[in-house]
Amino acid sequence: MVADVRPGPARSRWDRATRMGTFACAAAAAAVAVAGDLGTAPAWYLVADVAGGAAASLALLWSRRWPVATALAAVALSVPAASASVAAGIATLMTALYRRPVVALGVGAAYVAATLARFRLRPPGLAPYPVWALVAVLFGVALTGWGMLLRARRRVVLSLVEEAHRAEEEQRRRAERARHTERLAIAREMHDVLAHRLSLLALHAGALEFNARADPAEVVEAATVVRSNAHQALQELRQVISVLREAPVLAEPDLPALVDEVRRAGMTVEMDDGGVRVPDLPGATARAAYRIVQEGLTNARKHAPARPVTLRLDGGPDRGLTIEVRNPVVDAPRGEGRGEGAGLAGMRERAELAGGRVERAGAEDGEFRLAVWLPWPA
Numbered sequence: 256m257v258a259d260v261r262p263g264p265a266r267s268r269w270d271r272a273t274r275m276g277t278f279a280c281a282a283a284a285a286a287v288a289v290a291g292d293l294g295t296a297p298a299w300y301l302v303a304d305v306a307g308g309a310a311a312s313l314a315l316l317w318s319r320r321w322p323v324a325t326a327l328a329a330v331a332l333s334v335p336a337a338s339a340s341v342a343a344g345i346a347t348l349m350t351a352l353y354r355r356p357v358v359a360l361g362v363g364a365a366y367v368a369a370t371l372a373r374f375r376l377r378p379p380g381l382a383p384y385p386v387w388a389l390v391a392v393l394f395g396v397a398l399t400g401w402g403m404l405l406r407a408r409r410r411v412v413l414s415l416v417e418e419a420h421r422a423e424e425e426q427r428r429r430a431e432r433a434r435h436t437e438r439l440a441i442a443r444e445m446h447d448v449l450a451h452r453l454s455l456l457a458l459h460a461g462a463l464e465f466n467a468r469a470d471p472a473e474v475v476e477a478a479t480v481v482r483s484n485a486h487q488a489l490q491e492l493r494q495v496i497s498v499l500r501e502a503p504v505l506a507e508p509d510l511p512a513l514v515d516e517v518r519r520a521g522m523t524v525e526m527d528d529g530g531v532r533v534p535d536l537p538g539a540t541a542r543a544a545y546r547i548v549q550e551g552l553t554n555a556r557k558h559a560p561a562r563p564v565t566l567r568l569d570g571g572p573d574r575g576l577t578i579e580v581r582n583p584v585v586d587a588p589r590g591e592g593r594g595e596g597a598g599l600a601g602m603r604e605r606a607e608l609a610g611g612r613v614e615r616a617g618a619e620d621g622e623f624r625l626a627v628w629l630p631w632p633a
Contacts, residue, residue, distance in 0.1 A: 307336025315342055315349075322350040326362045330369045337373060344398055351402020352409070359406075363399030367392055439604065454553050456484050458520055458560075480519070508533045508545035514566065517552050523563040524552070531568040531576065540629050543609035544568075544578060550602050551580035551625050559583055559623070572633040575611070580625040584618045602627065 311329040318325040326346035333343040347366045351359035370391035379387060460481060510533045514526050533541050548566065555564045559582045570576035602625075603613045611629035618624075 305336075305338065307332040308338025308342070311336070311339035311342035311346075315345055318346050318349045319353070322346065322353045323358060323362060326350045327365065330362070330365050333366075334369050334372050334376070337377070340370065340373070343369065344394070347395070348398045348402045351399045352406050356403055359399055359403055363395050366398070367395035370395065454556055456481055458556065508541050510545060510548060513545070513549060513552070517556070520556070521561070522552070522556055525563065525565045527565075527567045529567065529569040531570060536576065536629075536631060539609050540576065540611075540631060543605050543611070543629055544576060546605055547578055547602055547627050547629075548580070551578070554599070554625075555580065555582040555623075570631055572631055574631065576629045576631045578625075578627045578629070582623055584621050584623050599625075 311332045314325045314328050326343070326349065329339055329343040329346040332339040343366055347362055350362040354362075371388055374384060374387045374391065378384060510528070511526075514524050518524055533544055536544060552564065552566070555562070562583045565579075565581040567579045567581075568576065569579075599613075599616050602616075606613050606627050606629060609629055611627060613625075613627050615624055615626040
């Protein structure tokens, strides 16, 4: 069942102008009808005609809010007062415009019956009664059909407006999800870049702090390493910012250079690349593999300082790439949800975005093992 269209009281200028226009038309028609009866109708009929026409015309002022009641009152008044017939027709049209088809058809039938009764009580002349009866039926059908057609068009327009609002809201939600995804990507990239460099800086700065009696040459060497890592951190930060500005100038992932850099920082890293060259991997997989190895070495340096680390790569086209990082347990990460688990959470997200998965990330038999699989299409 189609619900009623309930407009309520007129609020806009157009609504108020329409309401006053219908009242003026009905009042003018009532005046014309009364003027036509002057000199031919008895006095009591003229009084009833004027009163009925005025009452029906005034009732139209509330036809938007109570169309059915207004229409039934105007239709009832149109039986004894011909001057109320135009107001009754307008009220019938308003009912068809604002109420369900069943209600509109009922009011339309009442309008036709009242018109037939008025023609029977006081024939208009100029034509036999059957002709006027046909006119009454056709006029009632036209008013009701026109109102129902306007109502259907109104509902179509309202549904299109509602659909447009829904589409706009969905677009807003998609934009918000895209912004959220971008924020996560930015946070992950910044973490991977800065965590690695800052941990190296902290390591060398700590060495300078606790080795106060070091030779000047050693101090200069350590300061050079600190300066070099700070410069490299700035460079990588600029690369990330350039990506955010849609100017992709990231350097090619160089895994051996990353391992050599970690070794120069004092870590013992045993690397078995299995014949895998990161630049041979697809772009997304290569970047994910580089960042995962970088984060794995950073975690090992953070939680197992001065302990040997084993890095192994294995795989090939159609088989995928397996990355494994092992180190003795000293202060193992305790999983996601805590501060030390942020790196592992970012690693898991990065692997999933590249179509891979983290197969293992935990301590067992005194050793922490990180195993990640990434796709490598042929």
